[in-house]
Amino acid sequence: MKANINSIALFGTSADPPTLGHQALLRELTKVFPKVITWASDNPDKKHQISLLKRTELLKILVQKISHPKLELVQELSSPRTIHTLKKALELWPEANFSFVIGSDLAVQIPKWLNAESILSKAKIAIVIRDGWPISVKQLDKIKKLGGKVDLLPFKIPRSSSSKFRERPQERLVPSELVPTLLEENLYGLADKRK
Incomplete structure:
Protein backbone atom coordinates (compact mmCIF):
# COMPACT_ATOMS: atom_id res chain seq x y z
CA MET A 1 0.00 0.00 0.00
CA LYS A 2 1.38 3.41 -0.99
CA ALA A 3 -0.61 6.50 -0.04
CA ASN A 4 -1.06 9.44 -2.40
CA ILE A 5 0.72 12.74 -1.82
CA ASN A 6 -2.24 14.38 -0.03
CA SER A 7 -2.78 11.46 2.36
CA ILE A 8 -2.63 12.04 6.07
CA ALA A 9 -2.73 9.23 8.62
CA LEU A 10 -4.64 10.27 11.73
CA PHE A 11 -3.75 8.22 14.79
CA GLY A 12 -5.45 9.19 18.02
CA THR A 13 -4.59 7.04 20.99
CA SER A 14 -5.36 6.84 24.68
CA ALA A 15 -1.58 6.56 25.21
CA ASP A 16 -2.25 5.15 28.67
CA PRO A 17 0.77 4.74 28.47
CA PRO A 18 2.39 4.74 25.02
CA THR A 19 4.03 1.34 24.50
CA LEU A 20 6.56 -0.26 22.17
CA GLY A 21 3.55 -1.09 19.99
CA HIS A 22 2.70 2.61 19.61
CA GLN A 23 6.33 3.35 18.77
CA ALA A 24 6.49 0.63 16.10
CA LEU A 25 3.16 1.66 14.59
CA LEU A 26 4.13 5.33 14.30
CA ARG A 27 7.41 4.36 12.62
CA GLU A 28 5.62 2.05 10.18
CA LEU A 29 3.06 4.73 9.31
CA THR A 30 5.84 7.15 8.30
CA LYS A 31 6.98 4.57 5.71
CA VAL A 32 3.56 4.59 4.02
CA PHE A 33 2.02 8.03 4.53
CA PRO A 34 3.48 11.41 3.54
CA LYS A 35 2.17 12.86 6.82
CA VAL A 36 1.33 11.16 10.12
CA ILE A 37 -0.54 13.06 12.83
CA THR A 38 -0.99 11.70 16.32
CA TRP A 39 -2.51 12.93 19.58
CA ALA A 40 -3.60 11.62 22.95
CA SER A 41 -7.30 11.52 23.67
CA ASP A 42 -9.94 10.22 26.01
CA ASN A 43 -11.83 7.20 24.71
CA PRO A 44 -15.43 7.30 25.98
CA ASP A 45 -15.37 3.47 26.18
CA LYS A 46 -12.30 3.33 28.43
CA LYS A 47 -11.42 4.35 31.98
CA HIS A 48 -8.05 6.12 31.91
CA GLN A 49 -5.50 5.66 34.66
CA ILE A 50 -3.69 9.00 34.38
CA SER A 51 -4.73 12.46 33.17
CA LEU A 52 -4.94 13.41 29.50
CA LEU A 53 -2.31 16.09 30.12
CA LYS A 54 0.17 13.50 31.44
CA ARG A 55 -0.61 11.03 28.62
CA THR A 56 -0.01 13.84 26.10
CA GLU A 57 3.35 14.54 27.73
CA LEU A 58 4.35 10.87 27.41
CA LEU A 59 3.26 10.72 23.76
CA LYS A 60 5.22 13.91 23.06
CA ILE A 61 8.38 12.28 24.47
CA LEU A 62 7.79 9.31 22.17
CA VAL A 63 7.23 11.48 19.07
CA GLN A 64 10.40 13.46 19.85
CA LYS A 65 12.32 10.18 20.21
CA ILE A 66 11.12 8.91 16.83
CA SER A 67 12.07 12.31 15.42
CA HIS A 68 10.73 11.79 11.88
CA PRO A 69 9.93 14.76 9.60
CA LYS A 70 6.62 13.13 8.54
CA LEU A 71 5.44 12.65 12.14
CA GLU A 72 3.78 15.37 14.18
CA LEU A 73 1.83 15.56 17.43
CA VAL A 74 -1.19 17.85 17.00
CA GLN A 75 -2.94 17.76 20.37
CA GLU A 76 -5.69 20.16 19.27
CA LEU A 77 -7.24 17.23 17.34
CA SER A 78 -7.96 15.49 20.64
CA SER A 79 -11.61 14.74 21.28
CA PRO A 80 -13.50 11.76 22.70
CA ARG A 81 -15.56 11.87 19.47
CA THR A 82 -14.00 11.07 16.09
CA ILE A 83 -16.44 13.37 14.27
CA HIS A 84 -15.07 16.38 16.19
CA THR A 85 -11.49 15.35 15.44
CA LEU A 86 -12.32 15.01 11.74
CA LYS A 87 -13.99 18.43 11.64
CA LYS A 88 -10.85 20.03 13.11
CA ALA A 89 -8.58 18.07 10.73
CA LEU A 90 -10.63 19.27 7.75
CA GLU A 91 -10.15 22.86 8.93
CA LEU A 92 -6.38 22.38 9.27
CA TRP A 93 -5.83 20.40 6.05
CA PRO A 94 -8.80 21.04 3.71
CA GLU A 95 -7.13 19.37 0.69
CA ALA A 96 -6.08 16.19 2.48
CA ASN A 97 -7.29 12.60 2.12
CA PHE A 98 -7.57 11.22 5.64
CA SER A 99 -7.07 7.71 6.95
CA PHE A 100 -8.07 7.05 10.55
CA VAL A 101 -5.66 4.45 11.90
CA ILE A 102 -7.08 2.00 14.44
CA GLY A 103 -6.11 -1.34 15.88
CA SER A 104 -8.19 -4.35 14.89
CA ASP A 105 -9.44 -4.53 18.49
CA LEU A 106 -11.38 -1.28 17.88
CA ALA A 107 -12.92 -2.18 14.50
CA VAL A 108 -16.08 -3.44 16.19
CA GLN A 109 -16.67 0.07 17.64
CA ILE A 110 -16.76 1.92 14.30
CA PRO A 111 -20.47 1.35 13.49
CA LYS A 112 -21.27 2.74 16.98
CA TRP A 113 -19.32 5.96 16.47
CA LEU A 114 -21.30 9.18 16.71
CA ASN A 115 -22.09 10.17 13.08
CA ALA A 116 -20.30 7.07 11.76
CA GLU A 117 -21.68 7.44 8.21
CA SER A 118 -20.53 11.05 8.00
CA ILE A 119 -17.03 10.12 9.21
CA LEU A 120 -16.79 7.20 6.78
CA SER A 121 -17.83 9.41 3.86
CA LYS A 122 -14.91 11.75 4.55
CA ALA A 123 -12.11 9.43 5.70
CA LYS A 124 -10.80 5.92 5.11
CA ILE A 125 -10.27 3.50 7.97
CA ALA A 126 -6.78 2.00 8.10
CA ILE A 127 -6.75 -1.07 10.32
CA LYS A 142 -20.59 -3.60 8.63
CA ILE A 143 -18.12 -0.77 7.99
CA LYS A 144 -18.56 -1.05 4.21
CA LYS A 145 -22.37 -1.02 4.51
CA LEU A 146 -22.06 2.36 6.22
CA GLY A 147 -20.08 3.62 3.19
CA GLY A 148 -16.65 3.02 4.66
CA LYS A 149 -13.48 2.25 2.74
CA VAL A 150 -11.02 0.07 4.62
CA ASP A 151 -7.29 -0.49 4.18
CA LEU A 152 -5.70 -3.35 6.11
CA LEU A 153 -2.17 -2.25 6.97
CA PRO A 154 0.43 -5.02 6.65
CA PHE A 155 2.47 -4.04 9.70
CA LYS A 156 4.06 -6.36 12.24
CA ILE A 157 3.60 -4.65 15.58
CA PRO A 158 5.16 -6.05 18.78
CA ARG A 159 2.73 -7.70 21.13
CA SER A 160 2.56 -5.01 23.78
CA SER A 161 -0.49 -3.17 25.00
CA SER A 162 -1.21 -0.35 27.39
CA SER A 163 -3.73 -2.50 29.25
CA LYS A 164 -1.09 -5.22 29.85
CA PHE A 165 1.27 -2.55 31.19
CA ARG A 166 -1.41 -1.12 33.49
CA GLU A 167 -2.19 -4.60 34.84
CA ARG A 168 1.48 -5.34 35.51
CA PRO A 169 3.82 -2.37 34.94
CA GLN A 170 7.13 -3.49 33.43
CA GLU A 171 9.79 -1.24 31.94
CA ARG A 172 10.34 -3.61 29.02
CA LEU A 173 6.85 -2.87 27.63
CA VAL A 174 7.41 0.87 27.08
CA PRO A 175 9.99 2.88 25.12
CA SER A 176 13.06 3.48 27.31
CA GLU A 177 12.71 7.28 26.91
CA LEU A 178 9.47 7.16 28.92
CA VAL A 179 10.93 5.26 31.87
CA PRO A 180 12.55 8.27 33.66
CA THR A 181 9.23 10.18 33.69
CA LEU A 182 7.26 7.09 34.72
CA LEU A 183 9.68 6.43 37.59
CA GLU A 184 10.13 10.04 38.70
CA GLU A 185 6.38 10.58 38.99
CA ASN A 186 5.61 6.96 39.96
CA LEU A 187 3.06 6.79 37.15
CA TYR A 188 1.17 3.48 37.10
CA GLY A 189 3.03 2.56 40.30
CA LEU A 190 6.17 1.72 38.31
CA ALA A 191 8.56 3.12 40.96
CA ASP A 192 6.82 1.01 43.62
CA LYS A 193 7.63 -2.10 41.57
CA ARG A 194 11.35 -1.32 41.90
CA LYS A 195 11.28 -1.18 45.72
Whole structure:
Protein backbone atom coordinates (compact mmCIF):
# COMPACT_ATOMS: atom_id res chain seq x y z
CA MET A 1 0.00 0.00 0.00
CA LYS A 2 1.38 3.41 -0.99
CA ALA A 3 -0.61 6.50 -0.04
CA ASN A 4 -1.06 9.44 -2.40
CA ILE A 5 0.72 12.74 -1.82
CA ASN A 6 -2.24 14.38 -0.03
CA SER A 7 -2.78 11.46 2.36
CA ILE A 8 -2.63 12.04 6.07
CA ALA A 9 -2.73 9.23 8.62
CA LEU A 10 -4.64 10.27 11.73
CA PHE A 11 -3.75 8.22 14.79
CA GLY A 12 -5.45 9.19 18.02
CA THR A 13 -4.59 7.04 20.99
CA SER A 14 -5.36 6.84 24.68
CA ALA A 15 -1.58 6.56 25.21
CA ASP A 16 -2.25 5.15 28.67
CA PRO A 17 0.77 4.74 28.47
CA PRO A 18 2.39 4.74 25.02
CA THR A 19 4.03 1.34 24.50
CA LEU A 20 6.56 -0.26 22.17
CA GLY A 21 3.55 -1.09 19.99
CA HIS A 22 2.70 2.61 19.61
CA GLN A 23 6.33 3.35 18.77
CA ALA A 24 6.49 0.63 16.10
CA LEU A 25 3.16 1.66 14.59
CA LEU A 26 4.13 5.33 14.30
CA ARG A 27 7.41 4.36 12.62
CA GLU A 28 5.62 2.05 10.18
CA LEU A 29 3.06 4.73 9.31
CA THR A 30 5.84 7.15 8.30
CA LYS A 31 6.98 4.57 5.71
CA VAL A 32 3.56 4.59 4.02
CA PHE A 33 2.02 8.03 4.53
CA PRO A 34 3.48 11.41 3.54
CA LYS A 35 2.17 12.86 6.82
CA VAL A 36 1.33 11.16 10.12
CA ILE A 37 -0.54 13.06 12.83
CA THR A 38 -0.99 11.70 16.32
CA TRP A 39 -2.51 12.93 19.58
CA ALA A 40 -3.60 11.62 22.95
CA SER A 41 -7.30 11.52 23.67
CA ASP A 42 -9.94 10.22 26.01
CA ASN A 43 -11.83 7.20 24.71
CA PRO A 44 -15.43 7.30 25.98
CA ASP A 45 -15.37 3.47 26.18
CA LYS A 46 -12.30 3.33 28.43
CA LYS A 47 -11.42 4.35 31.98
CA HIS A 48 -8.05 6.12 31.91
CA GLN A 49 -5.50 5.66 34.66
CA ILE A 50 -3.69 9.00 34.38
CA SER A 51 -4.73 12.46 33.17
CA LEU A 52 -4.94 13.41 29.50
CA LEU A 53 -2.31 16.09 30.12
CA LYS A 54 0.17 13.50 31.44
CA ARG A 55 -0.61 11.03 28.62
CA THR A 56 -0.01 13.84 26.10
CA GLU A 57 3.35 14.54 27.73
CA LEU A 58 4.35 10.87 27.41
CA LEU A 59 3.26 10.72 23.76
CA LYS A 60 5.22 13.91 23.06
CA ILE A 61 8.38 12.28 24.47
CA LEU A 62 7.79 9.31 22.17
CA VAL A 63 7.23 11.48 19.07
CA GLN A 64 10.40 13.46 19.85
CA LYS A 65 12.32 10.18 20.21
CA ILE A 66 11.12 8.91 16.83
CA SER A 67 12.07 12.31 15.42
CA HIS A 68 10.73 11.79 11.88
CA PRO A 69 9.93 14.76 9.60
CA LYS A 70 6.62 13.13 8.54
CA LEU A 71 5.44 12.65 12.14
CA GLU A 72 3.78 15.37 14.18
CA LEU A 73 1.83 15.56 17.43
CA VAL A 74 -1.19 17.85 17.00
CA GLN A 75 -2.94 17.76 20.37
CA GLU A 76 -5.69 20.16 19.27
CA LEU A 77 -7.24 17.23 17.34
CA SER A 78 -7.96 15.49 20.64
CA SER A 79 -11.61 14.74 21.28
CA PRO A 80 -13.50 11.76 22.70
CA ARG A 81 -15.56 11.87 19.47
CA THR A 82 -14.00 11.07 16.09
CA ILE A 83 -16.44 13.37 14.27
CA HIS A 84 -15.07 16.38 16.19
CA THR A 85 -11.49 15.35 15.44
CA LEU A 86 -12.32 15.01 11.74
CA LYS A 87 -13.99 18.43 11.64
CA LYS A 88 -10.85 20.03 13.11
CA ALA A 89 -8.58 18.07 10.73
CA LEU A 90 -10.63 19.27 7.75
CA GLU A 91 -10.15 22.86 8.93
CA LEU A 92 -6.38 22.38 9.27
CA TRP A 93 -5.83 20.40 6.05
CA PRO A 94 -8.80 21.04 3.71
CA GLU A 95 -7.13 19.37 0.69
CA ALA A 96 -6.08 16.19 2.48
CA ASN A 97 -7.29 12.60 2.12
CA PHE A 98 -7.57 11.22 5.64
CA SER A 99 -7.07 7.71 6.95
CA PHE A 100 -8.07 7.05 10.55
CA VAL A 101 -5.66 4.45 11.90
CA ILE A 102 -7.08 2.00 14.44
CA GLY A 103 -6.11 -1.34 15.88
CA SER A 104 -8.19 -4.35 14.89
CA ASP A 105 -9.44 -4.53 18.49
CA LEU A 106 -11.38 -1.28 17.88
CA ALA A 107 -12.92 -2.18 14.50
CA VAL A 108 -16.08 -3.44 16.19
CA GLN A 109 -16.67 0.07 17.64
CA ILE A 110 -16.76 1.92 14.30
CA PRO A 111 -20.47 1.35 13.49
CA LYS A 112 -21.27 2.74 16.98
CA TRP A 113 -19.32 5.96 16.47
CA LEU A 114 -21.30 9.18 16.71
CA ASN A 115 -22.09 10.17 13.08
CA ALA A 116 -20.30 7.07 11.76
CA GLU A 117 -21.68 7.44 8.21
CA SER A 118 -20.53 11.05 8.00
CA ILE A 119 -17.03 10.12 9.21
CA LEU A 120 -16.79 7.20 6.78
CA SER A 121 -17.83 9.41 3.86
CA LYS A 122 -14.91 11.75 4.55
CA ALA A 123 -12.11 9.43 5.70
CA LYS A 124 -10.80 5.92 5.11
CA ILE A 125 -10.27 3.50 7.97
CA ALA A 126 -6.78 2.00 8.10
CA ILE A 127 -6.75 -1.07 10.32
CA VAL A 128 -3.64 -2.55 11.91
CA ILE A 129 -4.13 -6.20 12.82
CA ARG A 130 -3.13 -6.75 16.45
CA ASP A 131 -2.07 -10.15 17.75
CA GLY A 132 -5.04 -11.84 19.34
CA TRP A 133 -7.54 -9.52 17.60
CA PRO A 134 -8.30 -10.94 14.15
CA ILE A 135 -10.76 -8.97 12.06
CA SER A 136 -13.74 -10.77 10.60
CA VAL A 137 -15.37 -10.34 7.19
CA LYS A 138 -18.57 -9.56 9.10
CA GLN A 139 -16.89 -6.59 10.85
CA LEU A 140 -15.52 -5.29 7.53
CA ASP A 141 -18.94 -5.69 5.89
CA LYS A 142 -20.59 -3.60 8.63
CA ILE A 143 -18.12 -0.77 7.99
CA LYS A 144 -18.56 -1.05 4.21
CA LYS A 145 -22.37 -1.02 4.51
CA LEU A 146 -22.06 2.36 6.22
CA GLY A 147 -20.08 3.62 3.19
CA GLY A 148 -16.65 3.02 4.66
CA LYS A 149 -13.48 2.25 2.74
CA VAL A 150 -11.02 0.07 4.62
CA ASP A 151 -7.29 -0.49 4.18
CA LEU A 152 -5.70 -3.35 6.11
CA LEU A 153 -2.17 -2.25 6.97
CA PRO A 154 0.43 -5.02 6.65
CA PHE A 155 2.47 -4.04 9.70
CA LYS A 156 4.06 -6.36 12.24
CA ILE A 157 3.60 -4.65 15.58
CA PRO A 158 5.16 -6.05 18.78
CA ARG A 159 2.73 -7.70 21.13
CA SER A 160 2.56 -5.01 23.78
CA SER A 161 -0.49 -3.17 25.00
CA SER A 162 -1.21 -0.35 27.39
CA SER A 163 -3.73 -2.50 29.25
CA LYS A 164 -1.09 -5.22 29.85
CA PHE A 165 1.27 -2.55 31.19
CA ARG A 166 -1.41 -1.12 33.49
CA GLU A 167 -2.19 -4.60 34.84
CA ARG A 168 1.48 -5.34 35.51
CA PRO A 169 3.82 -2.37 34.94
CA GLN A 170 7.13 -3.49 33.43
CA GLU A 171 9.79 -1.24 31.94
CA ARG A 172 10.34 -3.61 29.02
CA LEU A 173 6.85 -2.87 27.63
CA VAL A 174 7.41 0.87 27.08
CA PRO A 175 9.99 2.88 25.12
CA SER A 176 13.06 3.48 27.31
CA GLU A 177 12.71 7.28 26.91
CA LEU A 178 9.47 7.16 28.92
CA VAL A 179 10.93 5.26 31.87
CA PRO A 180 12.55 8.27 33.66
CA THR A 181 9.23 10.18 33.69
CA LEU A 182 7.26 7.09 34.72
CA LEU A 183 9.68 6.43 37.59
CA GLU A 184 10.13 10.04 38.70
CA GLU A 185 6.38 10.58 38.99
CA ASN A 186 5.61 6.96 39.96
CA LEU A 187 3.06 6.79 37.15
CA TYR A 188 1.17 3.48 37.10
CA GLY A 189 3.03 2.56 40.30
CA LEU A 190 6.17 1.72 38.31
CA ALA A 191 8.56 3.12 40.96
CA ASP A 192 6.82 1.01 43.62
CA LYS A 193 7.63 -2.10 41.57
CA ARG A 194 11.35 -1.32 41.90
CA LYS A 195 11.28 -1.18 45.72
